[in-house]
Amino acid sequence: MDQLSYRFLHEEFRQLATMTRVFPTIFLGVAAFLLNVVFTRLVGTQRDQVAILKAFGYSTLDVALHYGLIVTLICLIGSALGVAGGAWLGTLMSAMYQMYFRFPFLDFSVSVPVALTGIGVSLVAALLGTGRAVYAAADSPVAEAMRPPAPDRFRRSLAERLLPARWLSQPTRIIFRQIERRPVKALMTVLGLACAGAIMMMARFQDSAINTMVELQFRLSQQQDLSASFIEVAPRRAVNELRALPGVRQVEGVRSVPVRFRSENRSLLTSIEGLPPGGELRRPIDAQLRRIDLPEDGLVLNDYLAARLGVGVGDRVWVEVLEGRRAKLQLPVARLVREHVGLQAYMNLDALNRALGDGDVISGTLMTVDDGAEPAVFRDLDRRPRIIGSASRLASVEALYRSIAQMTGLFMWISIVMGAIINFGVVYNSARIALAERGRELASLRVLGFTQGEVSYILLGELALLVLVSIPLSFAVGYGLSWYLANNLQSDLYRVPMHIAPSAYAFAALTTVISALLSALAVRERIYRLDLIGVLKTRE
Incomplete structure (x- = not known):
């Protein structure tokens, strides 16, 4: 779970699992409703035939099986089309996953248990949707079924009682009465x-x-337009060299420190982003979408990281640094911010360097460049051996x-x-x-x-x-x-x-x-x- 590529794949599967609970429930519910409407109409038009069959000795079970088998046939035909469509969509998804996650190969195959489960769930939904209509047809007494259906009761609808009569034409009254009926x-x-x-x-x-x-x-x-990461920490004055590159307008030094946060029995791997005081190129934002200044001391955690650690403003968190001298610190939480990506922690760059005791150092830079100057700046960055990457x-x-x-x-x-x-x-x-x-x-x-x-x-x-x-x-x-x-x-x-x-x-x-x-x-x-x-x- 600490490997980023595996974690992305894991979360993607979890998202698919959520989708499998939402979409089939809606689709099967609507399908059951449509089948109920159709079979209620079918049974209503065949009530006299049902009565004649029962009068000639057919049992209630025979009549129920008749309609139940019709539903089953419809469901099996639909399930066959569904399995074929699912296999086609599964093939498309496999190709998409192979391209997105860079798998060497990814073959899709229809799992028999999964297909049978899908058919079974669809059949159950269909039978539940039509069960009431089928039961009503099979269980109705012969003498009652042979009579024509009783006429509907005609009375003033709720809308007619609430609204003035002059507002409702005769066709409109018919509409309201039919809905209320x-x-x-x-x-x-x-x-x-x-x-x-x-x-x-x-x-x-x-x-x-x-x-x-x-x-x-x-x-x-x-x-920022560009960011660059160093192989190892460097003095903050290294930004002067990058600021002198043609096309570069502004450079700010930053430091990223991999850490493990601990609070009681909770432990999380992430990093602390050290941002320069008064910096403009990167700053967290608050709930009102305003960029905030980092406090002179203490941590700024995003709300999700704080919730995972079970801490709030004023609490202290153990920080185990995973580079250099592997220092172990206890730092206060000064502020929380709302973010939607990652488990981010921020700190004033000067305060971070003081806490680690490494001097005034940075591990990367943020830069803005002139329009059209990005390719040239990228080439200049690639020629510098202490820069491990840029983006x-x-x-x-x-x-x-x-x-x-x-x-x-x-x-x-x-x-x-x-x-x-x-x-x-x-x-x-x-x-x-x-x-x-x-x-x-x-x-x-x-x-x-x-x-x-x-x-x-x-x-x-x-x-x-x-x-x-x-x-x-x-x-x-x-x-x-x-x-x-x-x-x-x-x-x-x-x-x-x-x-x-x-x-x-x-x-x-x-x-x-x-x-x-x-x-x-x-x-x-x-x-x-x-x-x-x-x-x-x-x-x-």
Whole structure:
């Protein structure tokens, strides 16, 4: 765990484990809801056939097995497609991990136990989703099932009782009464849409959180263009030599000391960054995003490191230096700062050198250079034997963004596509089921003189109301999922800030509205093609 490359891989696997708890739960929950709606409609249209079969001697178990096997067949076909799709995505991820972590080779293979587990969990979710409808069909008495279903109770809705009658047209009253008549179905539709919007918010949350981390760590806290590290500590006057290089404008000496912090039974490996008093190129920032001056004595710890050590301002920490004379010190904690990367500890450079007793020395420098002078300065630094390495801050940021785009881009697009599919599936499925259930009612209204627009408004207005209600709920669910993700991704390497850009809310809402509009257009064509005479015929 002390090797950085292993630690990054470990944290990446931990992130994947978090994803496997969040995404499948949402997807399987929505799938169970859709299957429940479909099979409730299917059972409702076949209640007389079920009654006849039971009258001829088929048992309740036979009827339940009939519908259960239909669900199983649907689930097995979907699972086969899922395993194939999972294998394809797994191959893509393996190639991405091999490139990102520089593995010599990384082969992906479908594990039979994992595939069977996925199929089993999907089947259980499907059967749980359809269990109520199947049980109702199988357990209904023969005489009751042979009767036509009892008509719904028609009464004034809550909206009609609260709002003035002149505010509600007749089609609007029908919409409110239909929603109140089936509140569970309406609630599940709203929850399904909210989950779809939340998935897309969570996908965009990762992007905005990473941008926030980069902005705080590499733009506000750090102002240098280049940094250079020495093979061993050198006198602070070494900055004068580097300041004389062509193109260099400003140089500040810094010192990085590897240490082990100890507090009671807690122990952590990290380093202390010694920064010059009054320095401008690197300073930690506070919660108000203001750069702070280091105190003349004592440690400045980031909040995560302090929490891991169980210390606060005023406490003393044992510091075991891991270089030079291996000094053991007890230093006070002077201040805490909030950071999202690493286990950072800071100290005034003069105070650090006094505590270690090594004189006025540094182990590296921070530099700003003229525009276009970086390549020449890099070449000059490479020719100096006491410099072990140099780095560009902007190049590091660009490399970080490239790595993030490679690793999170695929996840983001998968989340967006799956969220859009769930959105469209819930809206379209609800609209089609509503049209199938209320086709006779809508055709009757057309015969009574309602226009096509009014009939479409009755069906699609209900859907539009549910979509509008789901949007603010999707914001709340998306915020909760993002908070869960951020809290489960905290590690010594990085902490994901809880920051959701306004564009994430707008994107989720816009995708929901577009999915609803596409579904409405598809269903509206069917409304216009209603066969009034055929629909109004008595069904035997």
